[in-house]
Amino acid sequence: MERKIAFDILNTIENNGAYSNLAVNQALKKAGKEIDGAFVRRIVYGVLENRICLDYYISRFLKSHIDEVKSKSLNLLRMSVYQILFMDSVPDYAAVNEAVKIAKKELVHQDGFINGVLRNVIRNKEKLHLPDPERNRLKYLSVRYSFPEWMIQYLISGYGEAFTEDYMRAAGEVPPLTVRVNRLKTTPESLCSELEAEGFDVKPGKHSPNALELRGRDVLSSKAFREGRCTVQDEASMLAVELLDPKPGDTVIDLCAAPGGKSVYAGERMEDRGKIFSWDISASKLGIVSRTAEKHGLSILECEVADATKLRKDFVGTADRVICDVPCSGLGVIRRKPEIRYTKSLEDIRKLCRIQYRILENAAAYLKPGGTLVYSTCTVSPMENGSLVDHFMKKNGTRFEEVQRRQLSPASEGTDGFFMCKIIKKS
DSSP states (O other), X not given: OHHHHHHHHHHHHHHHOOOHXXXXXXXXXXXXXXXXXHHHHHHHHHHHHTHHHHHHHHGGGOSSOGGGSOHHHHHHHHHHHHHHHHOTTSOHHHHHHHHHHHHHHHSTTOHHHHHHHHHHHHHXXXXXXXXXXXXXXXXXXXXXXXXXXXXXXXXXHHHOHHHHHHHHHHTTSOOOEEEEEXXXXXXXXXXXXXXXXXXXXXXXXXXXXXXXXXXXXXXXXXXXXXXXXXXXXOHHHHHHHHHHOOOTXXXXXXXXXXXXXXXXXXXXXTTTOSEEEEEESOHHHHHHHHHHHHHTTOOOEEEEEOOTTSOOGGGTTOEEEEEEEOOOOOGGGTTTOTTHHHHOOHHHHHHHHHHHHHHHHHHHHTXXXXXXXXXXXXXXXXXXXXXXXXXXXXXXXXXXXXEEEEEEOTTTTSSOOEEEEEEEEOO
């Protein structure tokens, strides 16, 4: 049953463009508690994190090009080869037998093909090797870390090979579960004791005084989460709000607010005094922002559907602080959503840069003299980060001052890959 669920999830991600985290959670919720969710997650994320490597090995045992294999058959091969090569707890015969069962039910006349390829892999798995790094370094890196070659070249051009390889290695690791303490309702010390009493292993975050790292059961089921004493948020996202440093009584605009982590954290730091305009293009996602703010004891958020690329003239020059967390390629959260490696292109990034720049210009227009904005992304893409800010400052340096910029990486900071830059409008 678990393998069939993993098979369905992989097909949903590939064919419907679903996010892996949402697809996995929805499937496991539907399946019920009797399913071994950890096993399903291991297969799904294992395939997504190693897909290029798996395809490289599978292609050795195909008579035709791998692109000619139908997507469902290929996903079944991928998840089965993953079990054979990467999961010591799974006997080879079990991986093959269960794959053939699925093929007989789900794939017309493909069970013999699936069986043949997998048995060939088993017979030859000691002979499987990565590409020779001396002959083709790029190919080696691509297969070793399952990153597309264009993405590796792009990151190397911006940061060098050492950063890029460290980043790719860290992108295959399991990210920590981090929660932010709501100081309007509790303290880090009190929340730590409460969560430990519920069975969680808790330790302080690496960077923010309001962060705790958890291990244990699902934090969403904890009383502290349900009652708004904490919320799940990566430390990089917290640091962006701390860099903005909103004060009680400020007027703050969050241009792309959903799902609301930064707006709500700003409200907590403002002690629920002042005003936060939380805008987003998605009405349904703004509903989440409103409910989260209410649960956290905040009354100063005003949520409104708005397109951040369109300037609202009635708000020009009105804000003390602006949160400018723009839509981006998401290359910084690949360890959470590994399918991003295969769904983005360089042209996608170029299109995003045009949108991001319009949003940044609008964000700057909303500032009062002396006001502060933080431009941020959850990506390690050079064009979307440093290069875009450089272009803005070249055009607007007489009116704005860049104070600080920071590129975070899971390899060095342990956070999501995240960029933030603090800009002040001159008085």
